[in-house]
Amino acid sequence: MLRLKTINAKIFFRYSLLIACIIAILLVAFSVYMTRILRMESKQSMNQISANILDTLDLEINSLYSTALKVVSSSPVKDAFFQNTNEPAELNKDLNNLANIVLTINGPKPNFYKLNLYRNDGYTFAYGNQYFAEFGDLKQLLSEDWVKATLQQEGKKYISPPHIDARDPQATPIISISMSFAEVYGMKSNNIVEIEQKYSVFENIIQKAVISPLKDARPTKSVYVLDRQGKVVFPYGGDDQTTRMIEGFRDLVVQAPGKMGEINLVNPQDHQKSIGVYAQSEFSGWLVLLLEPEASLTKPVRTFNEQIILLGFISLMITLIMTYFVSRSLSRPIKHINKSLKNLELDSLNLKKAVALNSQFDELEELNQTFIEMRDRLKESLEEAVSARSHEIQSRFLALQSQMNPHFLYNSLSVITIMCEENRNEDAIRFCKGLSNILRYTSSTSFKSVSLREEIKHTTDYISLMQERYGSMLEFHLNIPEVMMDLRIPKLIIQPLVENCIKHGIHVEPPWIIRITGKLLSENWMITVSDNGSGMEPEVIQGLNKRFRETDSLKEMPEINLNGMGLVNIYTRLKIFNEDKLIFDLKNNKAGGTSVTVGGLRKYTEE
Known part of the structure; x- marks a missing residue:
């Protein structure tokens, strides 16, 4: 029989009431708080996804841009490209010579779809998917929009929107990086290097970033990419409704480069409210817009709240019942654990024998086991830190060498x-x-x-x-x-x-x-x-x-x-x-x- 003046009785009645009140208050507060937190974390996740997409796209663009810089800064390329070439035999000789030089620069596995060099007299060299050297129609070339835009940049890079190269028999959609360059430094930059990459490469980057980790989960996020001029980069070849919807987002392009932000939109197609985040690159000028319907965003929050309320009610009942039994033998095992924590030192991390608690409660036994595992993980972390330091020094040595x-x-x-x-x-x-x-x-x-x-x-x-x-x-x-x-x-x-x-x-x-x-x-x-x-x-x-x-x-x-x-x-x-x-x-x-x-x-x- 439980006596009212014993420690066990006082712990049972007082802490049972306290626990019941705390759990009830926390359940209500936690439900409201988690709703706000999950919304905020979802936005942060979308910000991270949009930033990751932008960073990966920039890496791919920078890789192409670096290739262009290598080509135009290569003296052997310029010497071969600016030779006077008129005879067919000479064209074939220059073609092989230029191809060998480009192969030396980029290796046997180029990071691009096709490389084009255009001389100011119409001479064209192609390497990659197509392989030729010829004199093309200079007037036709100068009339193309991307050529005009490239020459206006005066040596700076120009990133074209998705298009199809008219000379490509496969009609593969591409995105190209182009820049003008001069035969000799200080002269007018009226020659062009163009590095083409398949549009599918950029498309795969974007699609992989928004794939759900659950195989059967239906993707709820939509991604749109615009260039600095407000032209649609992704999706390419969309229908009229999608184009009209994206046109409503073009005002975001005028935002300061490199900024990230959040917007609330209403989809003109289904009139659903959507939460959106965007990020714009200083390097490429591309803007990535990520949208998710508000209904799909808040659905897990509602489900989570319902589960928490049910779990809280069950926990309250179990706590009221278990408090009586736990209070009778709680002091001794807690003191034992407390003593182990106070005695934790570096020398004791190497102890292999685990001391049994014998508390008659699985929870406290698990707590003791968790402490032992924590001690083992701490030892492993120290060893990993030492190993990481060793690898860092070795890497620094090779870099200095x-x-x-x-x-x-x-x-x-x-x-x-x-x-x-x-x-x-x-x-x-x-x-x-x-x-x-x-x-x-x-x-x-x-x-x-x-x-x-x-x-x-x-x-x-x-x-x-x-x-x-x-x-x-x-x-x-x-x-x-x-x-x-x-x-x-x-x-x-x-x-x-x-x-x-x-x-x-x-x-x-x-x-x-x-x-x-x-x-x-x-x-x-x-x-x-x-x-x-x-x-x-x-x-x-x-x-x-x-x-x-x-x-x-x-x-x-x-x-x-x-x-x-x-x-x-x-x-x-x-x-x-x-x-x-x-x-x-x-x-x-x-x-x-x-x-x-x-x-x-x-x-x-x-x-």
Whole structure:
């Protein structure tokens, strides 16, 4: 028999009444609140879908635009395209030549449907779905609307609405990106490059975004896409009623680019109220409008409210019954769980044995089991965080390794040009082979470390090219023990230092001397690269040492130095590769010039 003055009796009567009142109040408040929340979340979901559609469309458009930029900025393409071509045999030769160059730029699997190049005298080159080179009707070409619009952009991109290319025998609907360009920089941009893509590619992007995850669910959302001029991009070829309805949305196009918003509309076809969201791209100017009827939006809310009310009533009855039994043995298991929570520390995360609660209640047993699972998940999360940090450092290492000096490539091509003009064919062949070895080495990403022998080979190849350029004015001395040649070091460590010596050391009277010396320590290796130049200002050395200290946190990627790999870049990759146990010293020589000493742990296998 339950005594009224016992703790169990007081808990039962007082908390039963309290729980009954709280559940009743929460059910009413929760029903109203969830109605508003679900509506808001539905709008947020629609905003996300519209933004995702726009982002994916922009990615596809940007891919086509990047291809157009690659083509018009390619000197081989321009040289072949602007040759005087009159004879049929020459046309066929230019066709093959241009096709090979475009294949080199875009690879065997182009990201477009067709590429068209139009010259200002009517000469046309097509690559992709169609493959030809011919002189077309210039007057007819200039009369087309998309050509006029492209030329008016004066080198900027023009995105055409969906249409069918009159020269395509398959009559495939397309969307094209076009831009005008000049034969020579500074001249009038009166030539055109056009990159076509199937309309179905854009259609699939939009349709996939609004497909319901439930196979049998009927899609309730409608998507419309308009371009900057208010022309319909999607759906293409709709009926008159759909066109008239979309025309009512064209005033949204004048909204500020890049903005997102919400609107309430009435469908003129069925007069149903609809909730809409829209987003407009700054890049393409396209506007995505997503509509959903209000009735379909609120239906799950009504269903959810009914279920919550029923579930709340059942829960209330069960709570009133179970409170009596729970109150009798509630204190002990709760204290046990509370004690476990207070004693939770990092050292206790590795405990494998679960302690049984023996509370006689499944709910509390489940609570205890949940705590144990939470402890295990916390341990897994810590391990995943450590693993993620390791992968982040490895990715950062590879990104730092993959830089290249464009000025070196430009100067090398200039040297080759001079050799060819002077009929020094053998020298040019030897120079090209050396340049090929260097480019193959710098562009390879199959490994993050190399043997010192490979790095020295790459460095000597580079110096050989520089000696072709500077002749006897550049001297090179190498003194590295053979025992060091199998050491594993980060790729592109020595050659950038030599490049830095040549850049800063040729401002004195020749000969310019570069020395590379190596030394093995008990647990480390050390290599010094020095020159006989004018040295570095103390302020510059202090600034670099400050950058090294800032880089120690590894929180940010060092800035890329366009004049070589950069000392900060080399310092960071050495730090990552050697796990902070690196050697790095920068100083001016007493006799003149600069010395950079790098080193790290002795490793003979790739990790």
